Amino acid sequence: MIKLPDDFVRKYQKLLGKDEANKLFTAIKSQPSKKGYRINSLKENKQVSYNTQSHIPVIPNAFYGEISGHDPEWISGTVYSQDPSAMFPSYIINAKPGERVLDLCAAPGGKSTAIAEQLQSRGLLVANEISPSRAKVLRENxxxxxxxxxxxTNDKxxxxxxxxxxxxxxxLVDAPCSGEGMFRKDQQAIEYWSQDYVMKCQERQKKILTAAVKMLKPEGTLVYSTCTFSPEENEEIISWLSQxxxxEILPIELGTNQVAKGQPNWADHxxxxxxxxxxxxxxxxxxxxxxxxxxxxxxPEMSMTGSRKENKKRKRRLANIAPxxxxxxxxxxxxxxxxxxSALLNWRSDCxxxxxxxxxxxxxxxxxxxxxxxxxxELGLLKKNRFEPGHQLAMVLAAQKQTRIINLTANSYTSYLHGEAIKVNTDLKxxxxxxxxxxxxxxxxxxxxVLKNYYPKGLRF
Structure with missing residues (x-):
């Protein structure tokens, strides 16, 4: 049984009243967490083996259900496992093809992958994560x-x-937060929680958002999200941003009555x-x-500090050259x-x-x-008198129907993910x-x- 911190219980009894607070506590303690997944519209094959009868409200190609990281749907990048509520911030940002979009706190990549679908390979997505280990996962996803x-990028x-x-x-700023919304699926979030930690998160969120606003175009859109209930990290932050x-705080129309409105009386009214x-x-x-x-x-009245020109004195990176x-x-x-x-058709002039x-x-x-x-x-690697295609190229080629394909059996599928060579019956070379x-x-x-294995070593089981 989940044991909620006493200070947390008292806080939400005061904010919600005892009856509504007890409903929240019951949901956290007794109701199972929800699991969901999205199907990748960028892939040519979208026919997954999972049940697609239970749709997540509003979100396209999103369903309730649990998937395995060992399934071919996941390995191929055809599905992404994500908390259903966490799918909404990227849906709300509503990126259009050709736009420049920043996902500032992007790992592990659920929201970035959704934004990339919206952009349809046109425009620019900058996906940043400050943690090196989490940035590696972001890149893989x-x-x-x-x-x-x-x-x-992996920077501050x-x-x-x-x-x-x-x-x-x-x-999009999906900010690091106190994680109260994750209590029923993450015991560590409960153990780590304190009101002092809530206030530390608020301080960090303000610092991140101050940087984000400086990067936003005039009349640009900022979507802010957290996975916490805390007014200090939610309504109070939005009030601070507004002042x-x-x-301007924009209305959000979702067309579902399952989502509640924010509380003006929990901030500055x-x-x-x-x-x-x-x-x-x-x-x-x-x-x-x-x-x-x-x-x-x-x-915007805010003055800008710093520019790319200020960094000219730094050591230049190695130059990129045309082939x-x-x-x-x-x-x-x-x-x-x-x-x-289409994204690769002009590779001769673009690479x-x-x-x-x-x-x-x-x-x-x-x-x-x-x-x-x-x-x-990344298309691949030039070696002595030859070119070796890279793994990312294979994932991108999955957007089109292909003919040079070896289809594996159940046993050879496991062998391939292990990195083993596989005996095949084919005329392809x-x-x-x-x-x-x-x-x-x-x-x-x-x-x-014989099929020599090019599945990346870092991804092998």
Whole structure:
């Protein structure tokens, strides 16, 4: 049985009244957490083996149910496991193809993958995560999802601010928080909780948001979300944003009565705080969540500090270079065998080489001084007199119907994920895509009816 902190119980009895508070406590203690998943619209094959009868309200291609990280649907980037309530912030940001969007606290990648779908490979997604270990997971999930237009960074928000002043059309800040909304699925969140921790989170959220506002274009949209109930981290933060930066609190229409309004009386009584949304576990959508949508004025008063020019004295990164004719020929010998999605059609003119890695950049990073983990689509690696396609390319090629495919059996599927060579009966030779149940998993190379395994070592089971 979950034991809630005494201070937490007293706090929400005071805020909600004893009857409503007891309903919340019962939902946390006695009701099972909700699990959900989304189906990737960027992939050609969307026919999953899971039950798709129980739809999550409002969110497209989203269903209640539990998936396994060992299933081909997950390995291929066809599904993403995500708390149902956590799907709403990226839905609310409503990114349009061609826009520049920043997901500032992006790991593990659920919201970034959803934004990437909205952009449809057009425009720019900057997905940032300050933690190196979590940033690695973010990169893996975006590559698995088949995203071509992401710049993945691992840096502090204030460092990004100097590089991207007034740059983004839309910014999502899913802020680090006290995690009260995760209590019924995360015992550590309960153990870590205190009112002092709530206030420390508020201080950190203000620092992150101050950086975010500096990167937002005039009339740009900021979506702020947390997975906590705490007014200090929700209504009070939105009130602070509205007063300090003159951001307008926008209404959010979802078309469902399962979501509650924010509480103006839990902050400064600004009536527009009722435009914000609260997801309570008692409503049975998912775990606890808060979301607000705000708009920057057309002429923001806030002065900008820092710019890319200020960083010219820093040590320059190694230059990216365009491939020569011989290198183009090596790359074409592989790529021309596959059906390329639209994002890759102009690879000959768009691709660059850096340390022998061939990639199509999502963003020109000349003079950009941030920690970059990935930029756009890595096509593969140039080695002596040959080109070796990369794993991300396989995930992107899954957007189109392909013919150079080896379909695995149940036993060979397990062997492939282990990194083993596999005996195959095929007339195909050279690099091929490897699939199981029509879900593309990665590359292999066939010679003498043996499939050499190119599934990345870091992903193997």
């Amino acid at each position: 975006l590559e698995r999802w088949g995203v071509t237009n992401a710049l993945i 928000p204030e460092n990004l601010t100097r590089q991207f002043p007034r740059f983004f059309d839309k910014i 300090k930066f003159e951001l 600004n009536k527009k705080l009722a435009n914000t949304l609260r997801f309570w576990p008692t409503a049975a959508i998912g775990e606890g969540q808060f979301v607000a949508k705000l708009k920057l004025p057309a002429k 020569n004719k011989a290198e183009i020929k090596l790359i074409a010998a592989i790529l021309d065998q596959f059906n390329l999605p 660059l080489i850096r340390n022998n890695h061939v990639f199509i950049p999502a963003q020109d990073t000349t003079g950009l001084h941030v920690r970059i983990l990935a930029n756009g689509t 050279g690099f091929v895509l490897v699939s199981y149940h029509n879900f593309i998993l990665g590359f292999g190379k066939v010679a003498n009816q």
